[in-house]
Amino acid sequence: MLNVNPHTGHLVWAARPTLELIGAYLLLVAALVCGGAAVAWAVRRYRRPPEEKLTPREQLDRFRALKEQGELSAEEFERIRNRLDQGQPLDAQGPHPPDALTSRNPDP
Numbered sequence: 001m002l003n004v005n006p007h008t009g010h011l012v013w014a015a016r017p018t019l020e021l022i023g024a025y026l027l028l029v030a031a032l033v034c035g036g037a038a039v040a041w042a043v044r045r046y047r048r049p050p051e052e053k054l055t056p057r058e059q060l061d062r063f064r065a066l067k068e069q070g071e072l073s074a075e076e077f078e079r080i081r082n083r084l085d086q087g088q089p090l091d092a093q094g095p096h097p098p099d100a101l102t103s104r105n106p107d108p
Contacts, residue, residue: 056084056085056087059084060080060081063077063081064077
């Protein structure tokens with residue numbers, strides 16, 4: 001009968017693994033765990049449904065409610081309404097007056 005593995009029966013398979021071999025196995029396992037964690041994170045991250053964006057009408061309704069609660073002044077509400085009517089998107093931090101950054105007086 002043909003013996004495929006020439007090392008069968010040799011003591012090399014029963015020898016104790018060296019410290020370098022154990023370290024290599026540990027590094028391999030750590031790399032596999034990190035790779036699996038990265039894949040799991042990516043799957044969860046990209047399978048989430050995209051956040052729903054509000055239409056300009058819905059945004060205006062929310063700002064109107066804030067105005068009625070007294071959290072927005074009439075001037076701010078008008079500025080927001082004008083921007084939404086013109087089709088300009090509002091940034092995530094909300095509308096800012098156009099001269100908000102330029103009105104500061106720099107220290108001499």
